[in-house]
Amino acid sequence: MRELKYYEALSEGLVQAMERDSSIFVTGIAVDYASGIFGSTVEATRRFGPERVFDSPAMENAMTGICIGAAAMGKRPMMVHPRNDFMFLAFDQLINLAAKWRYMYGGNAGSVPVVVRAVVGKGWGQGATHSQSLQSLLAHFPGLQVVLPALPQDAKGLTIAALQSNAPTVILEHRTLYGISGPVDEAYVPTPIGKARVVQEGTDVTIVATSFMVIEAMRAAEELAKEGVSVELVDLRSIRPLDEETILSSVRKTGRLVVADTSWELCGVVSEIAALAAEKAFHSLKAPVRRIALADCPAPVSMSLEAAFYPKASTIARAVLATLGRTHSHLGDIDLADDFKGPY
Amino acid sequence: MRELKYYEALSEGLVQAMERDSSIFVTGIAVDYASGIFGSTVEATRRFGPERVFDSPAMENAMTGICIGAAAMGKRPMMVHPRNDFMFLAFDQLINLAAKWRYMYGGNAGSVPVVVRAVVGKGWGQGATHSQSLQSLLAHFPGLQVVLPALPQDAKGLTIAALQSNAPTVILEHRTLYGISGPVDEAYVPTPIGKARVVQEGTDVTIVATSFMVIEAMRAAEELAKEGVSVELVDLRSIRPLDEETILSSVRKTGRLVVADTSWELCGVVSEIAALAAEKAFHSLKAPVRRIALADCPAPVSMSLEAAFYPKASTIARAVLATLGRTHSHLGDIDLADDFKGPY
């Protein structure tokens, strides 16, 4: 299959969906710039013009409400946040209205199919307010769908699926994934929301990972294979709805679980998956579950601290070995240098 | 010890703190009404007057920022939300600034000791936007403290502790607790933030509960005792910082864990506690952990649906029996009628 970069896959999914559905429009700060959200909205802007792709003033809260109101009249708005951290300002509209709309009006006021895309920052000293990853908060609320494409194929497929779905859907896209390439279907095929992907099968340990941690986990799995450890890697993709079945059947098979997410641990995705295993695959578990998350502090800026703040492939690999009771290993230096270039 | 109602305990803690610390002030919608936040700010208003207890326009976001700015100048603002659901509008200031302030400025800009009190609604058809319980979201973020007093003693003690602490602290107070009485120290004694309370010791099962679910769990434990089940009940009190030690040592003792919280399950407090046990008390666990949370839908309004939506004492009791492998029991009808009276 031909390869696309993640941002190209996002773009292709969006353009194909917009071709098919004239009710889709795209807004948010900077969506129609020449740089179009790190390339992902450039083609849509070129193809569909300012009627369907247009900039927004700085007004996250009302703009989210505006998208809801347009959706109530039959549109399919996609709102983009250059950083998901700006969404805090829009939580009221998103969580307290969009997520509840269909239910709260008894189904009689229709649905509000708003798609919110938001970019997760990391590194280059973006600091505490520009590098959070809000999946666990958002997923807490029934009525929202929350997805995190890790691979280009799913960047395209989940964009399509979100734009087809009637439920308000948040797509969190990790900035460090944008430049990564992978095979992507040319056809217009949605990735089912609520289905995890088994990236690789294995027998010794299950790693459940999200977003950028899937990439780190792939590198960890490769290295672990050299040590004779067979990893089954599950890319969660959707946090809500959660694909309990895929997770549980993998854990029931391997009996060991390591979970890695791009946010913090406390009340985070890592805890959710660990709890799920402890509740519903308890009798298969052979060892304590291990959670891998951000260090429990706000994101620091200095390079020297960022290195300690973010978990990496080696963090995952070491957790896998620990869960197997192996404390020593010939683990190579598998971590990539952070080669992101500033200013942004 | 003399008994106070929960709201009287809140009030006493606040008044005693204000007597000792002239930098404390209280604001928020309705704080200075004759009804003063269900009675809890009436005495403070009477004693300290409009200079220190004053109403706010409807402006949750800016008012939170205003409290931060006052705190930066040495004040200790307490901001009160009649429903915690209104806080979504203030998440940016609270999570993206207050929680990060001390860390993000390297400790050089001091701290912003803002106390946010917010009431959790339940029942009487308050519906999807007036009965959420936001502890798991808030606790996700390092830099915030999040506490949920269940008993009057802690309503007072945690109020005092929050007003003494330098970290921004959210106190979530469940509306249904306000009328409940219990022994309360007359002295000015803080409840330590970050310490759970063992409400009752037991040997068969650990129940970890929060807020109103502590009350339900007490009733469940009483009934279970009649069936010969010895429950150890832990009132979590603080979600962040989390008292891992108390939880883990109880689980290590009983080998069985049921967790009950006032919010949803996905990425919620129940999952956090379950995950903690699966990671750090795994080898003591004798049975699957059980999570008890809201039904996974927005809060409905109709009485007939509310009854199915909220977990109760009997839900907890049944989960305890299940974790012991007992499927049948003579469980009485231990659930109280919802006797909350409208309109609010």
Next chain:
Amino acid sequence: MGTVTPDVEIRLFKSVLRLRRAEESLAALYSEQEMRTPTHFGVGQEAVASGVCEALLPDDVVYSHHRCHNHYLAKGGSVAGLAAELYGRETGCANGRGGSVHLTAVDKGFVVSSAILGQTIAVATGSALAFQMDRSSRVAVTFFGEATCEEGVFYESMNYAALRKLPVLFVCENNLYSTESPLSTRQPTGTELCERARAFKVTAEKVDGNDTIAVFEAATRAVESIRAGNGPVFLECMTYRWREHVGPGFDHELGRTYRTKAELDKWIEHCPVKLAGERLQSRGIASEAQIARWTEEVESEIRVAVLTAKQAPWPEAQNLFDNIY
């Protein structure tokens, strides 16, 4: 009174009468504690809803806030759907899922009301955006209280609506209070909300919100200007809430002192229903007997609605998870 034909005057009167009778009946029943949903009655403020909705076409859309019964009814929502919703029944306009503050009657153009201040201001603006994109001549209207003008979302929405000249009508019901807080504790002395709107390049007008005809005429002007492509309009309607903020009681009877009985009495003097009725009679458009007949019609709609609601089925627990996605 250029545009106001006798027909319109009759419709306006019948509308405020219907709103008044419905709210009064429901308020009376509320004390039975069978309607388990926090309810903000709109008694005293009917002319705003009736006057504005009379100026709209059926496919214009209306949004509202927590005090929403008047708007829902004036745009054509049924008393039956409202009463059943208050009683939490499956036959409620939101199937018993929404309660008093979350009403809907989409087929009548009443999209939704919502209980969080300011939400529907943005949402109505978004519906107006959709209409503009579709080159439709429909108008979106949002009703809200003056306290909502303290929330930032109002200004974000006005800025955007004016920027894009969106077909949205912002209707502020200024009833002088937010819960128990008077204007003086919330807005600077001398505040004129219309000045704020104009500073955002939004056309603005202030009217007597208890005068059905004044509201209707202002709304008609507004809607005409909006349909002509001149962008959003802000209408400030001065009015007064008779009953307590939430619930069926009267503040003075409940010992609340944040406002006086004398102030209430002054506004009761200036009752929108009375004004409209007297005008009909003094202009010879309707007799007292006719008014009595209309009153009986309305009362009967309400009686049937309440009776039916009380006998309607409860939502079934097995359907708790319907309509989440």
Next chain:
Amino acid sequence: MGTVTPDVEIRLFKSVLRLRRAEESLAALYSEQEMRTPTHFGVGQEAVASGVCEALLPDDVVYSHHRCHNHYLAKGGSVAGLAAELYGRETGCANGRGGSVHLTAVDKGFVVSSAILGQTIAVATGSALAFQMDRSSRVAVTFFGEATCEEGVFYESMNYAALRKLPVLFVCENNLYSTESPLSTRQPTGTELCERARAFKVTAEKVDGNDTIAVFEAATRAVESIRAGNGPVFLECMTYRWREHVGPGFDHELGRTYRTKAELDKWIEHCPVKLAGERLQSRGIASEAQIARWTEEVESEIRVAVLTAKQAPWPEAQNLFDNIY
């Protein structure tokens, strides 16, 4: 020019000169990719920071937004603390935890800057509330860009500041763009931000933001009025950002077309540093040689700051968890 003594003029010039030289030097070094923090340079906008801060007393407090270097430096923050922060060192003004957008120099009255639009508008308002409660004569100032006037928090804050007559000065630097978006895509045609402020009962004035003296005089008037208890003031300072939104480059060199080189050139013509320097010379307050000496003084402060910063220690990983609570 009533209040502007030669001393003040000299201080104003030295201030804009210092800001300019510091930003230019840091921008030049930024391309080495050793300052790993997204940086919004303030070149071209110096007169706003210098003019306002000159009108303040040492214990007045200042807040800023993402484009904060000028405000930090003008209120007395050290180049050393700034440079070290950009280089991520333990000696940075935020110990390498904050980066370019999160500066602090509390002892100089520069409380903090923050990267989320609008946050510090409310925060400064809160500091003003504290001053008022303490019956202090201190003033709180917040600097922000004109795009922040699209965020609701600005209006919530203005309403509150005017309601309570708080001692806060809102300084808007209108540089015509938000990232690459011109005013025309964000604010209605004919918008005058001062009109908005006045509609909130906030005193407002618009000045040439590239004219140190005009800014200083307006700020002096504002601060006097605020200290006299007349409540908040809004100052709109018209100015222009020379470099790209974030990063050290020039848009035209990077092929960006959202604004023209010609527009930039027009504003470079109207350079605040040049204007202030020429005025000093034409009024015989300082000679070219004197200006050269001051320039050298500033350059030397910067050189030392950068050198020291580059050699300063990194934060240690073991201290990752310091200062969370």
